[in-house]
Amino acid sequence: MTADDFKKMAALEAVKLVRPDMVLGLGTGSTAAHFVAALGEKTRDGLYVTAVPTSEDTARKAAAAGIEIIEPDETTIIDLAVDGTDEVDPRKQLIKGGGGALLREKIIASAAKRFVVIADASKKVAELGAFALPVEIDRFSFPLTVRAVREALAALGYQNPDVRLRAGPAGPAFLSDGGNFILDCKLTRIGDAAALDRALGAIPGVVETGLFIGIADEVILAGRGGIERIG
Numbered sequence: 001m002t003a004d005d006f007k008k009m010a011a012l013e014a015v016k017l018v019r020p021d022m023v024l025g026l027g028t029g030s031t032a033a034h035f036v037a038a039l040g041e042k043t044r045d046g047l048y049v050t051a052v053p054t055s056e057d058t059a060r061k062a063a064a065a066g067i068e069i070i071e072p073d074e075t076t077i078i079d080l081a082v083d084g085t086d087e088v089d090p091r092k093q094l095i096k097g098g099g100g101a102l103l104r105e106k107i108i109a110s111a112a113k114r115f116v117v118i119a120d121a122s123k124k125v126a127e128l129g130a131f132a133l134p135v136e137i138d139r140f141s142f143p144l145t146v147r148a149v150r151e152a153l154a155a156l157g158y159q160n161p162d163v164r165l166r167a168g169p170a171g172p173a174f175l176s177d178g179g180n181f182i183l184d185c186k187l188t189r190i191g192d193a194a195a196l197d198r199a200l201g202a203i204p205g206v207v208e209t210g211l212f213i214g215i216a217d218e219v220i221l222a223g224r225g226g227i228e229r230i231g
């Protein structure tokens with residue numbers, strides 16, 4: 001089986017948690033896309049739910065799957081959010097944002113009554129940091145924000161971190177759905193993820209970090225050994 005088969009397996013497990021009339025938060029990425037496809041099948045079989053997508057891409061996929069989309073400003077309730085991840089550690093701390101949707105993903109995941117992470121088992125790590133941490137920043141005077149990010153990282157003891165402005169497919173820089181830049185910060189090992197999140201989040205110009213600390217309620221991992229739950 002491939003990593004994509006395991007992503008689908010985790011998504012099919014998560015779709016079992018959906019109940020009629022729920023307001024769902026739909027994540028972004030290839031694992032979340034499997035969840036959207038499985039949810040679409042269920043709605044075609046008669047299940048009624050509504051959903052808030054975390055990206056334009058997911059909104060398109062959900063609409064194509066026949067899922068009723070509600071605009072984020074039309075609800076104050078998310079019953080269940082389901083999303084993928086780039087890394088997850090044993091404390092359910094995550095690095096997200098590989099697809100550039102971290103801000104909307106974090107808004108929805110934080111607001112949800114229950115946030116379930118789905119992933120293939122390769123995303124499980126002992127310590128976060130091998131995956132470059134995405135940090136969404138405002139475009140205004142962004143070199144000043146980049147400098148402040150480097151200084152904050154140095155103050156926390158990260159030696160010469162590789163901080164790069166993410167390149168876009170159609171231009172010099174990637175733009176998030178909200179029109180912001182993304183910095184990818186290769187830190188190798190993140191000791192205190194909560195402290196790092198606080199330090200970066202305190203910088204004017206930083207919109208959000210890809211560290212999801214204390215947000216995930218349950219993680220569903222699929223791999224050769226079957227389904228593993230961290231809950």
Ligand code: 5RP
Binds near residue numbers: 030032084085098100
């Ligand atoms: C998008 C994300 C994704 O959840 C993360 O990148 C995992 O993607 P995939 O499911 O394709 O492996 O955070 O911003």
